[in-house]
Each structure stands twice: as structure tokens, then as C-alpha cells.
Amino acid sequence: MQQVKYLLPEDRIPSQWYNILADLPEPMEPPLNPQTLEPVGPDDLAALFPMPLIMQEVSSERDIDIPEEVQQYYRQWRPSPLHRAYQLEKALDTPAHIYYKYEGCSPVGSHKLNTAIAQAYYNREAGIKHIATETGAGQWGTAMSLAGAAMGINIKVFMVKVSYDQKPYRRAMIETYGGEVIASPSDQTQAGRDILAQSPDSPGSLGIAISEAVEVARSRDDTNYSLGSVLNHVMLHQTVIGKEALLQLEMAGEYPDVVIGCSGGGSNFAGLSFPFVGENLRNGKSTRIIAVEPTSCPTLTKGKYAYDYGDVAGLTPIMKMYTLGHGFVPEAIHAGGLRYHGMSPIVSHLYQLGQIEAQAFAQNTCFEAGQQFARAEGIVPAPESTHAIRSAINEALRCKEAGKGEVILFNLSGHGHLDMQAYMDFNAGLLVDHEYEVGEVKHALEELPSTAPTG
Amino acid sequence: MQQVKYLLPEDRIPSQWYNILADLPEPMEPPLNPQTLEPVGPDDLAALFPMPLIMQEVSSERDIDIPEEVQQYYRQWRPSPLHRAYQLEKALDTPAHIYYKYEGCSPVGSHKLNTAIAQAYYNREAGIKHIATETGAGQWGTAMSLAGAAMGINIKVFMVKVSYDQKPYRRAMIETYGGEVIASPSDQTQAGRDILAQSPDSPGSLGIAISEAVEVARSRDDTNYSLGSVLNHVMLHQTVIGKEALLQLEMAGEYPDVVIGCSGGGSNFAGLSFPFVGENLRNGKSTRIIAVEPTSCPTLTKGKYAYDYGDVAGLTPIMKMYTLGHGFVPEAIHAGGLRYHGMSPIVSHLYQLGQIEAQAFAQNTCFEAGQQFARAEGIVPAPESTHAIRSAINEALRCKEAGKGEVILFNLSGHGHLDMQAYMDFNAGLLVDHEYEVGEVKHALEELPSTAPTG
Numbered sequence: 001m002q003q004v005k006y007l008l009p010e011d012r013i014p015s016q017w018y019n020i021l022a023d024l025p026e027p028m029e030p031p032l033n034p035q036t037l038e039p040v041g042p043d044d045l046a047a048l049f050p051m052p053l054i055m056q057e058v059s060s061e062r063d064i065d066i067p068e069e070v071q072q073y074y075r076q077w078r079p080s081p082l083h084r085a086y087q088l089e090k091a092l093d094t095p096a097h098i099y100y101k102y103e104g105c106s107p108v109g110s111h112k113l114n115t116a117i118a119q120a121y122y123n124r125e126a127g128i129k130h131i132a133t134e135t136g137a138g139q140w141g142t143a144m145s146l147a148g149a150a151m152g153i154n155i156k157v158f159m160v161k162v163s164y165d166q167k168p169y170r171r172a173m174i175e176t177y178g179g180e181v182i183a184s185p186s187d188q189t190q191a192g193r194d195i196l197a198q199s200p201d202s203p204g205s206l207g208i209a210i211s212e213a214v215e216v217a218r219s220r221d222d223t224n225y226s227l228g229s230v231l232n233h234v235m236l237h238q239t240v241i242g243k244e245a246l247l248q249l250e251m252a253g254e255y256p257d258v259v260i261g262c263s264g265g266g267s268n269f270a271g272l273s274f275p276f277v278g279e280n281l282r283n284g285k286s287t288r289i290i291a292v293e294p295t296s297c298p299t300l301t302k303g304k305y306a307y308d309y310g311d312v313a314g315l316t317p318i319m320k321m322y323t324l325g326h327g328f329v330p331e332a333i334h335a336g337g338l339r340y341h342g343m344s345p346i347v348s349h350l351y352q353l354g355q356i357e358a359q360a361f362a363q364n365t366c367f368e369a370g371q372q373f374a375r376a377e378g379i380v381p382a383p384e385s386t387h388a389i390r391s392a393i394n395e396a397l398r399c400k401e402a403g404k405g406e407v408i409l410f411n412l413s414g415h416g417h418l419d420m421q422a423y424m425d426f427n428a429g430l431l432v433d434h435e436y437e438v439g440e441v442k443h444a445l446e447e448l449p450s451t452a453p454t455g
Numbered sequence: 456m457q458q459v460k461y462l463l464p465e466d467r468i469p470s471q472w473y474n475i476l477a478d479l480p481e482p483m484e485p486p487l488n489p490q491t492l493e494p495v496g497p498d499d500l501a502a503l504f505p506m507p508l509i510m511q512e513v514s515s516e517r518d519i520d521i522p523e524e525v526q527q528y529y530r531q532w533r534p535s536p537l538h539r540a541y542q543l544e545k546a547l548d549t550p551a552h553i554y555y556k557y558e559g560c561s562p563v564g565s566h567k568l569n570t571a572i573a574q575a576y577y578n579r580e581a582g583i584k585h586i587a588t589e590t591g592a593g594q595w596g597t598a599m600s601l602a603g604a605a606m607g608i609n610i611k612v613f614m615v616k617v618s619y620d621q622k623p624y625r626r627a628m629i630e631t632y633g634g635e636v637i638a639s640p641s642d643q644t645q646a647g648r649d650i651l652a653q654s655p656d657s658p659g660s661l662g663i664a665i666s667e668a669v670e671v672a673r674s675r676d677d678t679n680y681s682l683g684s685v686l687n688h689v690m691l692h693q694t695v696i697g698k699e700a701l702l703q704l705e706m707a708g709e710y711p712d713v714v715i716g717c718s719g720g721g722s723n724f725a726g727l728s729f730p731f732v733g734e735n736l737r738n739g740k741s742t743r744i745i746a747v748e749p750t751s752c753p754t755l756t757k758g759k760y761a762y763d764y765g766d767v768a769g770l771t772p773i774m775k776m777y778t779l780g781h782g783f784v785p786e787a788i789h790a791g792g793l794r795y796h797g798m799s800p801i802v803s804h805l806y807q808l809g810q811i812e813a814q815a816f817a818q819n820t821c822f823e824a825g826q827q828f829a830r831a832e833g834i835v836p837a838p839e840s841t842h843a844i845r846s847a848i849n850e851a852l853r854c855k856e857a858g859k860g861e862v863i864l865f866n867l868s869g870h871g872h873l874d875m876q877a878y879m880d881f882n883a884g885l886l887v888d889h890e891y892e893v894g895e896v897k898h899a900l901e902e903l904p905s906t907a908p909t910g
Contacts, residue, residue, distance in 0.1 A: 001465075001466075001523065001526065001527050001530070002527065002530075003465055003530070004465065004527075004530035004531055005463075005465060005530060005531075007462050007464065009459060009460065009462065009729075010456075010458055011456075013608070013712060024865060061613060068456065071456065072456050072457065074460075075456070075457075075459035075460060076459055076460075076538070076542075076832065076833055077833070082808070083531070087531075087605070106833075107558055107829075107833030107834045108833070109833070109837070109872060113833075146830075146833055149830040149831075150542070150833075168876075169872075169875035169876070169879075170584075172875040172876070172878045172879045172882070173835060173872075173875060173878075175878075175879075175882055176826055176829050176830075176835055176875075176878045176882070177462075177829060178828055178830055209523075312666070371631055374562075374631050374632060375601075375604040375631075375632055376604075376635055377531065377562070378531055378561075378562030378568075378601055378605075380562070380631055381563045415872075416565060417624075417870075417872040417873055418625035418872055418875075419630075420628060420631075420873075421623075421624070422631075423627050423628075423630075423631045424624075424627045427627070427630055427631070445588040
């Protein structure tokens with residue numbers, strides 16, 4: 001019979017993460033302090049993050065040890081399975097071999113726990129008792145809440161108000177794990193009170209929620225901040241996905257021609273693809289690496305490579321990245337995890353160097369692909385993951401046209417069981433396809449003194 | 456490091472189901488035709504089921520081959536993992552070893568697909584193009600809908616109207632897989648129209664939905680009926696769970712002292728426990744086997760062992776089972792999968808023979824156990840599964856008291872991602888604990904001519 005899944009025993013969970021900073025053909029430009037425009041130093045970040053995470057942010061070591069306790073916790077759901085999508089191949093009648101790495105088998109239903117558990121661990125080791133964070137659609141807040149329960153840290157989640165109201169079940173998961181959820185903007189912070197004074201009915205935004213969480217973290221010594229994407233250490237922790245996939249494809253006797261991930265802040269894309277980018281850079285492989293984003297928030301495909309803030313309020317260091325401007329508010333598509341104005345600086349750097357490709361799709365064609373996948377493979381994908389599936393199906397159809405048996409690997413970053421409203425709207429014909437229109441785009445440096453370094 | 460999961464390679468998926476009928480110390484009493492009160496023969500059932508399923512219903516062969524194509528499909532998520540619950544053990548400070556078999560990793564999030572895929576297979580082989588079925592909370596309808604997509608059979612699901620209205624996301628999953636969902640009672644059947652004529656606002660019931668599905672299946676040659684629990688062949692298909700668990704515990708070097716499953720119609724309980732009951736019966740083992748039910752529908756603990764109908768309308772064969780009476784309508788607890796007036800005849804028979812135990816718990820104490828489990832082990836359990844967890848935690852605390860390192864195994868039959876309203880209600884203090892009150896209980900034979908055999 002055909003082997004459908006490639007499983008690794010627990011003792012083959014990678015014991016090290018892969019740090020792509022060690023292999024970049026050109027170094028990245030540093031994040032800058034928004035006041036001084038000098039590169040950010042460890043001390044600038046110490047109020048928010050424990051030192052090991054700050055060091056991971058800038059490390060040039062290729063292999064970074066995963067702490068034993070984190071490896072032990074990973075065993076609750078890792079190694080995640082690598083599936084061969086035979087049923088989908090059959091439905092498409094393609095000679096391509098389609099594989100997917102399934103991260104939805106984690107207890108929270110997505111890849112987010114890979115870094116949440118690591119971040120909570122380093123914070124606990126540093127004596128931190130509380131972590132403040134933000135969440136948009138809710139996946140990240142859910143993962144941090146469980147990680148807090150595992151490591152004995154209290155988690156306070158500022159949840160964008162419109163999601164807080166629209167997604168009560170995500171909120172219920174956060175609370176089931178013991179996390180505290182606060183609708184943002186809130187009256188618990190100066191940032192929140194300022195917004196509420198101006199617009200009492202503000203629906204909130206990720207940018208506002210970040211400001212609130214950062215303010216709380218800065219105000220207390222025993223409290224830190226955590227972020228679920230964008231930063232180098234977050235990408236690093238997710239590479240456990242791609243390192244496992246390399247071993248699993250080896251079991252299958254295959255090597256991918258194409259590796260695909262959806263990309264909002266960049267974490268699941270980086271997690272699967274960076275180890276393969278590393279093979280391209282170091283070992284002469286030539287796998288195509290594709291980041292897939294929504295047409296409503298096409299950061300890589302239509303953004304500008306510039307220094308910009310990570311949040312709307314401009315509290316974070318400014319980072320060189322592809323961005324639609326920190327003031328950009330994407331349409332309320334169902335793939336909430338892909339609604340970020342910027343892109344991980346490492347992913348941006350690789351894109352600018354031509355090491356990776358980018359594609360953008362509107363949401364209806366993505367849900368169509370997601371539904372086709374569900375009927376063939378059984379798993380109902382998260383709205384974010386349908387973007388990767390759309391691209392994978394397109395590539396498989398290209399292979400069919402060309403009669404090529406290429407090996408396609410994509411990241412199925414999560415299941416959609418908490419997102420069924422999206423499928424209802426899709427089937428009822430209610431989903432609107434948004435095209436990004438270039439308007440007035442503000443980046444940080446255009447607003448800062450002209451002493452800024454050239455980017 | 457501690458091994459957390461015991462995984463089997465795909466080629467160790469059992470190639471045969473375990474048929475406990477072969478090992479019963481006393482034979483079961485046969486189902487009866489409600490008109491003639493004679494034992495039901497294959498011809499009575501041929502309008503509803505394909506012949507291989509009818510034969511499995513009465514087979515005395517111990518090992519029944521799983522068709523290759525079903526085994527191949529099982530590989531999409533099986534073998535399911537066996538977890539050692541180290542974090543829960545630590546939280547309870549118990550010397551007991553707690554293991555759980557996790558069926559929530561199936562694409563539909565529960566064990567139901569184990570039999571759905573088998574039933575769809577046998578129907579397709581028999582040339583059947585359509586299957587009508589019913590669903591209460593929605594798990595079974597979801598599984599049959601996916602099984603239909605896999606086997607190219609159209610699935611029509613009569614969904615109890617109150618669930619249809621209250622659980623739109625379950626409905627959305629059924630539709631995402633391509634199944635058709637109809638609120639029951641409907642105007643598509645005589646049974647439905649009769650009810651609607653009497654009570655236009657009827658909230659529906661599983662009994663009415665069964666009548667509608669059976670009526671549709673009887674009316675067309677290319678259409679059959681399927682049921683997700685109770686019947687012998689359904690219990691049989693679920694034994695793949697317990698057969699895997701036997702192999703996995705062997706890998707762990709353990710054998711269970713206690714095996715626990717929640718029990719509504721009996722299928723996940725039977726699936727895990729029957730292979731262990733078989734070991735008790737054949738090989739001198741003495742594992743305690745515990746079925747756990749809600750206090751609001753305590754079929755085993757407070758029901759009567761009698762001949763009764765499987766549905767409210769009295770269309771099905773009458774079966775000897777523990778029953779609260781076919782007219783009993785349980786309170787609307789969140790564990791919708793446990794709201795059945797009867798119990799699988801095999802499970803009933805084993806209980807009557809003293810081979811298994813039964814316990815009943817109210818829903819608040821179950822959700823409390825479920826939340827404790829979620830914080831320790833990460834997985835948010837389905838409301839049904841929290842009943843098994845409540846029992847497992849109680850047994851582990853008994854072991855702590857007695858200083859005994861017993862091995863406890865329970866079935867985590869599904870995740871709760873589609874049931875978060877239940878956790879919200881629990882945390883808001885809105886859950887009511889219902890105690891069953893014995894009222895007027897009618898069984899089939901009391902309503903039938905006195906020529907009935909003594910039960």
C-alpha cells in the first residue's frame with residue numbers, strides 16, 4: 001500500500017534550531033532606535049525580552065540548541081507528520097508529487113506553539129512572572145496562553161476589539177488555558193485611554209494592541225512582552241518545522257523542487273522554508289521558495305523595501321522590511337493572520353536578494369482551493385493556509401500541463417475548525433475579493449530626521 | 456528524555472477488526488422485527504444496509520479483515536497516537552501512569568471517521584449512490600460527509616433542528632465536505648411532514664431524524680442508510696482504536712489496570728475497550744473496564760435492561776439493551792453525543808454480565824476535569840470526552856490516596872474546537888447539572904402484543 005504519512009520518532013525531534021543569519025550572502029541591515037537612529041543594542045530590548053532571546057535575534061551561530069525542556073514539551077505533538085497528498089494528486093490528475101507538513105495537529109491547532117513554548121521557557125528562566133502580548137485573529141494569544149500554563153507564567157492578551165467581539169470561541173480557548181483576555185483599546189493603558197478618548201468606538205488594530213502590551217511590559221520588572229511573528233528569534237524557533245521536513249522527505253526518498261508557505265508576518269513560511277533556503281545557499285540546491293500573501297495585503301509583491309515601524313503607534317524599533325506603511329489597515333479578510341502591514345526583515349532581505357519568490361491571491365480562489373483540499377485530504381485548512389494550498393495546486397497544474405513530476409512541499413500551518421464562519425461566507429458567495437490600491441504610504445524614515453542612515 | 460507519545464508506523468495499522476461476538480461468555484439476544492417479533496433476518500435489513508455490514512452484524516468470526524482500501528484511507532490519520540499524560544500526572548501528584556488514545560487527530564476531529572469510511576466503502580462496493588443519515592450534535596454527519604466525498608457517494612444529513620440552528624459551524628463542515636444538510640423535521644419525508652403538521656415549531660430529535668433518514672433510504676434502491684453508533688458493525692469498526700492501543704502499550708512496556716471511555720451509543724467506548732475485554736475473557740487478564748455517562752442520561756446506571764426501539768417513532772428493529780425508554784428526551788447538555796436513550800446492545804450485554812462497570816457524572820465536574828486536562832496536556836477535549844477524563848482523574852486520585860501506581864488508559868475521543876460555547880458557558884457559571892428523574896418509562900414490548908418473548 002502507498003505510504004501516506006512520514007512520521008519521525010520523538011527522539012528525532014531536532015535538538016537545534018537553524019539560524020539562517022549564519023548563511024546569508026549579505027548581512028541584514030540592523031533595526032534602529034527610533035529616537036537616536038542608531039542600531040538597537042541589547043539594552044534597548046531588555047525591558048521587553050529575556051537576554052537569550054535578544055541574543056538569538058543577532059546570533060551568527062548556524063545551529064542553536066533547543067533547551068531540553070522545550071524539546072520535552074515539543075514531544076506532546078512533534079514531530080508533526082509529513083503527508084503525501086495522494087488524494088489531491090488524483091483529483092488534480094497531476095504527475096507532481098505533493099507533500100504537506102501538517103502543523104494543525106498541535107494542541108492549539110497551528111504552528112504558533114513552536115515559538116510560544118520557547119519564549120515562555122526563556123522568560124520563566126529569567127524569573128519573569130507575567131507576559132503581555134497582543135492577538136489579532138486569536139491564534140497567537142491561544143498559543144501564548146497555553147505556553148504560560150505550561151511554564152507557570154500569567155498571560156495577559158490584548159485582543160483587537162473587533163476580533164474580541166467577532167471571535168468569542170478564540171477568546172474561550174485563551175481563557176480555557178487560563179489566559180486573561182482584554183479587548184483593545186482598553187482603559188488599562190495610557191495608549192488605550194488615549195485612543196478611547198479620541199474614538200470611544202474604536203474597533204482596535206494590531207498596532208494599538210501592540211502598544212498596549214508593550215506599555216504594560218515596560219511598566220513592571222517582572223513582566224515581559226512577546227511577539228508571535230516578524231522577529232528573528234521567532235523565525236528561528238519555527239525552523240523545527242523545516243528541519244523535520246528535510247528528514248521526512250529523505251525517508252520518502254524525495255527532495256522538493258518547490259517549497260511554499262503563506263506569509264503574513266512570515267513565521268510559518270520561514271519555519272518550513274529556511275532550512276531549504278539554507279540548502280540552496282550552502283549545498284548548491286535550487287529549490288524554488290514561494291511566499292504567498294493575500295492581494296488585500298500584498299506586502300512583498302506590492303510593498304516597498306524601507307525602514308518602517310512594526311506597529312501603528314511607532315513604539316517599536318524601526319526595521320528594514322517590505323512594508324505597505326505602518327499606517328496601512330488591510331481589509332477584514334478571513335485570513336486574519338495575514339493582515340500585517342510589514343514582513344519579517346529576514347524574509348524581506350531574502351526576497352530582495354532574489355532568494356525567494358512571492359505570489360498574491362484573492363480570498364475566493366484560496367477558499368476554493370481549501371475546499372477542494374478538504375474534500376480530497378479530509379483536513380479543513382485554516383484560511384491563512386488556503387493561500388499556500390492555492391499556490392501548491394497552481395504549481396501542480398503547471399506540472400500537469402508540462403508533464404513534469406516535480407516535488408511540491410507546502411506548509412499546512414493550521415486547521416480551520418475555529419474558522420468555519422469563513423467557509424460559510426465562502427459557500428454563501430459573501431466573500432469579497434479585495435485588491436490593494438496604492439495610496440499615501442508613510443514609512444518611518446520619511447517621518448524622521450534626515451540623519452537617518454541610507455537604507 | 457521522557458517518551459510522551461507512542462506512534463506506530465502505518466504498516467502496523469491493524470489489518471483486522473476485533474469482533475467481540477466471538478468471545479462472549481453467553482450469546483446476545485437477537486434484535487426482533489417489531490411486527491412479527493421474530494428475530495430480524497438479513498432480508499429485513501437489506502433495504503437499509505449493504506450485505507457485508509449485515510453479515511458483520513451477526514458474524515461469529517473473531518477477526519474480520521479490514522478492506523485494503525479502508526486501511527489505505529485510515530493511513531491519512533491512523534495509527535492515532537497514544538500519549539502518556541506526564542503533565543497531568545504531575546498536576547495530580549499521582550503515582551498512577553495515565554495514558555490516553557487521541558482520536559481528535561482525525562480530519563473530522565473525532566473517532567467517528569473510523570466507521571464512516573468503512574460504511575461508505577461497503578456501500579460504494581454495493582453500487583449505492585446515496586446515503587441518508589441523521590446527526591445530533593453534528594460529529595457523525597461530518598464524518599459521513601467526508602466519507603462520502605472519499606467514496607463518491609452523495610450524503611444527505613437530517614440534522615436535529617435545534618442543533619441545525621445552534622451549531623452552524625458543524626453544518627458548515629458537513630457542507631464543506633460536500634454533504635447536504637436538512638433541518639429535521641423537514642417536509643422531505645412523510646415522517647417529517649406528520650410531525651410538522653402536529654407541531655410546526657418542533658425542535659426535532661434524534662429519533663425523528665432517524666425516521667426521516669430511514670424513510671428516504673427505504674424509498675430508493677440506490678440509497679442506503681447509515682448509523683454512527685449502537686449497532687454491532689459500528690462497534691466492530693471502532694476496535695481499530697483498542698487494537699492499536701494494545702500494541703502501543705506493549706511498546707511502553709505496560710498493561711492497563713483500568714480502561715475508560717465515555718459512552719452515549721457506545722462506539723468510542725467499545726472501540727477502545729473491546730480488545731481489552733477480549734483479553735479479560737480469553738487470556739485471564741483482569742482489567743477494569745469503565746463506561747462513563749452523563750447523570751442527565753444515565754442509561755447503564757439507571758436504565759432498564761429491556762427490549763426497546765432504537766428510535767422515537769418505533770421504526771427500527773427492537774433490541775435488548777439498557778434503555779431509559781425510547782420516548783425519553785434528555786436535557787440539552789453540551790455533550791450532545793451522549794444524549795441517547797439506549798445503549799449499544801453489546802455494551803449492554805457485557806454490563807449485564809458484569810464484564811464492565813459504569814459511572815455517571817454531571818456536566819460541571821466533567822468540564823472542570825476537561826479544563827484541568829487542557830491546561831496540563833494542551834488539548835481542549837470535546838464535551839463528551841470530558842466524561843472519560845473526569846473518571847480517569849478520579850481513578851488517579853484514588854491511586855494517590857492508596858499509593859498505587861496503576862496504569863490508567865482512557866479514550867480522548869475528540870477535540871473541543873467546535874464546542875467552545877460549552878467552555879464559555881462553563882466558565883460563566885451557566886451550566887446546569889441535571890439529575891435524571893425516573894418517570895413513566897415505556898419500552899417497546901410494553902406497547903406490543905403480549906406474544907412478545909420474555910426478555
